[in-house]
Amino acid sequence: MLPLIKGRVAWIFDEPHYDIDNIIGVQNIKLKDVSDILKVCMKSYEEDFAEKVQDGDVLVGGENFGYGHPHYGAFKGLRAMGIKAVFAENFSPGFYRGEIVNGLPLIEVPGILKHVGRWDMLELDWNTETVIINGEEHLKCSPIPQKTKDLIESGGQIQYIRDKRMST
Amino acid sequence: MGQTLVEKIFSKNLGKQVMAGDEALFEPDLACAYDYPGYIDSYEKQLKEELNIFQVKKPEKFVLFIDHFNPGGTSDFRSVHVKTRNFAREFGIRLYEDKGIGHQVLMEEGYVVPGMFVVHFDGHVTTLGALGACAMGIRSSMIEVFATQQVSMVVPATIRIEFTGKLQKGVTARDVFHTIVRRLGPAGCRSLAIEYGGEGLHSLNMDSRFVICNQTMFMGGVTAIMETDEIVDEFLKGRPHEHYTHIYPDKDAVYTNVVKVDLDQVEPVLVAPPSSANTVNLSDYEGLKVDVGYIGSCASGRISDFSMALEILEGKRIAEGFRLEAVPASVQIQKEIAENGMMGKLIDAGACVYYPSCDFCYGLIGQMTPGEVALSTGTLNIPGRMGCTAADIYTASPYTIAAAAVTGRITDPRKFL
Numbered sequence: 411m412l413p414l415i416k417g418r419v420a421w422i423f424d425e426p427h428y429d430i431d432n433i434i435g436v437q438n439i440k441l442k443d444v445s446d447i448l449k450v451c452m453k454s455y456e457e458d459f460a461e462k463v464q465d466g467d468v469l470v471g472g473e474n475f476g477y478g479h480p481h482y483g484a485f486k487g488l489r490a491m492g493i494k495a496v497f498a499e500n501f502s503p504g505f506y507r508g509e510i511v512n513g514l515p516l517i518e519v520p521g522i523l524k525h526v527g528r529w530d531m532l533e534l535d536w537n538t539e540t541v542i543i544n545g546e547e548h549l550k551c552s553p554i555p556q557k558t559k560d561l562i563e564s565g566g567q568i569q570y571i572r573d574k575r576m577s578t
Numbered sequence: 579m580g581q582t583l584v585e586k587i588f589s590k591n592l593g594k595q596v597m598a599g600d601e602a603l604f605e606p607d608l609a610c611a612y613d614y615p616g617y618i619d620s621y622e623k624q625l626k627e628e629l630n631i632f633q634v635k636k637p638e639k640f641v642l643f644i645d646h647f648n649p650g651g652t653s654d655f656r657s658v659h660v661k662t663r664n665f666a667r668e669f670g671i672r673l674y675e676d677k678g679i680g681h682q683v684l685m686e687e688g689y690v691v692p693g694m695f696v697v698h699f700d701g702h703v704t705t706l707g708a709l710g711a712c713a714m715g716i717r718s719s720m721i722e723v724f725a726t727q728q729v730s731m732v733v734p735a736t737i738r739i740e741f742t743g744k745l746q747k748g749v750t751a752r753d754v755f756h757t758i759v760r761r762l763g764p765a766g767c768r769s770l771a772i773e774y775g776g777e778g779l780h781s782l783n784m785d786s787r788f789v790i791c792n793q794t795m796f797m798g799g800v801t802a803i804m805e806t807d808e809i810v811d812e813f814l815k816g817r818p819h820e821h822y823t824h825i826y827p828d829k830d831a832v833y834t835n836v837v838k839v840d841l842d843q844v845e846p847v848l849v850a851p852p853s854s855a856n857t858v859n860l861s862d863y864e865g866l867k868v869d870v871g872y873i874g875s876c877a878s879g880r881i882s883d884f885s886m887a888l889e890i891l892e893g894k895r896i897a898e899g900f901r902l903e904a905v906p907a908s909v910q911i912q913k914e915i916a917e918n919g920m921m922g923k924l925i926d927a928g929a930c931v932y933y934p935s936c937d938f939c940y941g942l943i944g945q946m947t948p949g950e951v952a953l954s955t956g957t958l959n960i961p962g963r964m965g966c967t968a969a970d971i972y973t974a975s976p977y978t979i980a981a982a983a984v985t986g987r988i989t990d991p992r993k994f995l
Binding site for chain 2: 435436478502576
């Protein structure tokens with residue numbers, strides 16, 4: 411079963427072509443240990459972000475979110491903070507493939523930046539591929555590939571391979 | 579309905595017609611990976627411990643490379659080499675070591691012919707598109723390929739770029755690519771295959787084509803593919819490659835867009851910090867002091883790159899205090915420049931000529947210091963890429979780097995040509 415995605419918008423990265431390495435700082439991209447990553451994650455944006463964020467929160471991004479040479483540290487940190495999904499205008503393909511295999515829902519929602527403010531409540535309806543803002547406004551997502559759904563349902567690539575690719 | 583080049587390749591791969599948007603399991607003709615902490619070592623651990631897999635079905639379809647942390651790297655990093663060697667031996671996979679940068683070695687060794695589908699976790703594998711292959715960086719989906727021999731993909735839609743005309747003297751393929759980025763935007767080809775053709779393509783030599791295909795990701799492309807011709811035949815001649823035929827898109831193939839690029843109109847450009855999205859006119863930066871020049875990487879570091887640099891450097895000396903690093907992309911290229919005299923000429927001009935490696939491109943060797951400025955043919959220019967987040971990296975053509983090496987400042991190379 412696909413997981414419930416319902417959470418507050420903890421941050422909005424509204425700039426196009428956003429390089430996610432900035433979340434932890436380019437000088438920290440080689441960090442591997444989560445406790446080290448958490449010391450720097452989002453600090454340059456908001457000193458007390460870690461205290462404000464709660465489990466189940468989501469992020470919102472702009473056009474071509476994840477552009478560049480994305481490394482895994484940023485979202486290792488954000489997931490440890492409780493971030494459960496990213497809704498963006500669209501994603502850079504390298505970032506998309508790199509994070510989807512970790513089971514992180516990355517959902518493309520054209521027009522989302524204009525409709526969402528920080529701390530709004532977003533909920534994803536997997537059946538209609540629609541995002542519901544504060545229980546009222548509905549925005550249509552771009553089609554979600556079956557592979558993406560399979561990876562999210564399995565919680566990541568290894569379980570996906572076991573569930574979908576080795577059982578047949 | 580007519581097909582684009584990648585639709586043809588994926589259809590051939592699957593054994594039935596697929597079009598853009600179709601999702602299916604494809605079996606790569608070749609799957610490649612290199613030594614890097616968190617990649618091959620993690621794959622091995624996951625395959626064995628989490629998936630209970632101790633062999634791949636078709637080891638002949640895999641190739642591994644040791645091209646990072648070589649010659650650089652601490653003992654800890656070099657222990658990844660040991661793991662890579664052991665993994666290759668255990669799984670019966672061919673490993674190339676001390677041959678140069680994998681993306682180049684693959685082509686030199688004859689692994690790549692038109693019409694193939696190739697995967698790697700590294701996105702710069704798109705370089706192979708210059709030989710008419712559909713090559714994609716699939717990041718950690720490599721595990722799927724090791725585990726099942728297949729990868730789940732959505733066939734990408736294609737944007738077509740048609741070249742006309744011919745480059746002016748002093749203008750290069752790198753200027754062409756980044757001029758297109760400026761025109762279409764860094765997301766201009768987002769999630770698309772980029773198909774190159776047109777009569778202007780035939781005026782570009784192989785090394786130029788490699789540069790253009792190498793940079794694909796910075797326009798959002800997932801692969802690049804070029805129509806092939808006699809210049810590709812010439813490159814492949816004498817290499818132990820499989821039989822191939824040239825493939826062309828159908829006349830009625832459907833593209834998201836067809837963009838015409840007149841090579842005659844391209845001017846020298848730079849990519850300014852902080853990212854590859856940032857194409858600027860070279861003329862706007864003339865006079866900026868430069869400390870370091872780097873000619874190398876899987877994007878460049880080929881015979882034509884050194885040849886361009888020597889058109890300016892031969893018989894001259896680089897400016898006092900300037901560091902010029904020349905790093906051939908492969909041992910074969912290193913040997914060639916040693917034998918044809920180019921290496922000696924580079925050394926006479928004051929360049930440091932190094933051993934083929936990826937280590938310069940990602941800042942393991944030749945690290946910069948705060949406040950320094952580099953001109954580089956590396957793959958990208960994000961802060962920290964050359965070992966120091968407080969240094970500025972501009973990417974540029976070998977001509978522009980050579981001109982800056984002589985004057986110590988950003989200079990239009992055409993003044994020397």
